[in-house]
Amino acid sequence: MKKKLLFLGPPGAGKGTQSVLFCKKYGLEHLSTGDLLRNEVSSGSVLGLKAAEIMNQGELVSDELVLSIVENRLINITQGWLLDGFPRNVNQANSLKKLLEKINQPLEAVILIKVPDDYLIKRLLERGRQDDNEEVITNRLKIYREKTSPLIDLYSKQGILKEIEGNAEIDVVFSCIEKALG
Ligand code: B4P
Numbered sequence: 001m002k003k004k005l006l007f008l009g010p011p012g013a014g015k016g017t018q019s020v021l022f023c024k025k026y027g028l029e030h031l032s033t034g035d036l037l038r039n040e041v042s043s044g045s046v047l048g049l050k051a052a053e054i055m056n057q058g059e060l061v062s063d064e065l066v067l068s069i070v071e072n073r074l075i076n077i078t079q080g081w082l083l084d085g086f087p088r089n090v091n092q093a094n095s096l097k098k099l100l101e102k103i104n105q106p107l108e109a110v111i112l113i114k115v116p117d118d119y120l121i122k123r124l125l126e127r128g129r130q131d132d133n134e135e136v137i138t139n140r141l142k143i144y145r146e147k148t149s150p151l152i153d154l155y156s157k158q159g160i161l162k163e164i165e166g167n168a169e170i171d172v173v174f175s176c177i178e179k180a181l182g
Contacts, residue, residue, distance in 0.1 A: 003080030
């Protein structure tokens with residue numbers, strides 16, 4: 001099983017859901033920039049307050065902040081890792097590439113979880129997190145299309161992208177991911 005992974009997909013595709021299951025089963029370190037940013041927000045730090053404002057509008061938090069969070073974690077992991085929600089734009093992808101070259105741990109596979117917009121909106125409205133209201137979700141989908149979706153082409157050209165149909169039961173999606181990475 002591959003041990004240096006990235007899960008990519010639109011908001012609500014199930015990146016977080018599948019990452020937790022996968023890391024538990026295969027002993028990888030789960031690096032979710034969304035979770036790390038929400039921890040920063042709960043801590044009430046100045047950075048957290050700034051991040052909360054941006055996240056509640058469905059925009060991307062600054063590359064600088066996200067990169068510093070990821071770099072600090074990634075360099076200390078030895079047992080394999082799964083990046084969830086990072087990178088989210090081309091600049092973050094380029095920075096990740098440089099960082100992985102520096103630590104000599106190349107990305108082995110990228111899982112793209114695909115779900116139609118209608119289902120994404122329904123799932124997120126049902127979840128009801130602070131940034132899960134119709135207006136913000138619409139903006140998050142727009143940002144995904146504009147800034148994150150170019151990464152699909154980038155990783156496809158590198159020959160490491162695997163596409164998964166995410167509009168199915170959680171355990172079915174999980175099995176498809178295992179098959180794709182096995
Ligand atoms: P994230 O925390 O990454 O969250 P997400 O993309 O909205 O959701 P995810 O795809 O993980 O869906 P989940 O499994 O939870 O981002 C939140 C915000 O943080 C961003 O908008 C941005 O502001 C900021 N941010 C994060 N990373 C950043 C970065 N690198 N740079 C800049 N800013 C960044 O699933 C959603 C729901 O669907 C859940 O309720 C789940 O139970 C349900 N679900 C999952 N799988 C299902 C299935 N198969 N069937 C039915 N329901 C399912």
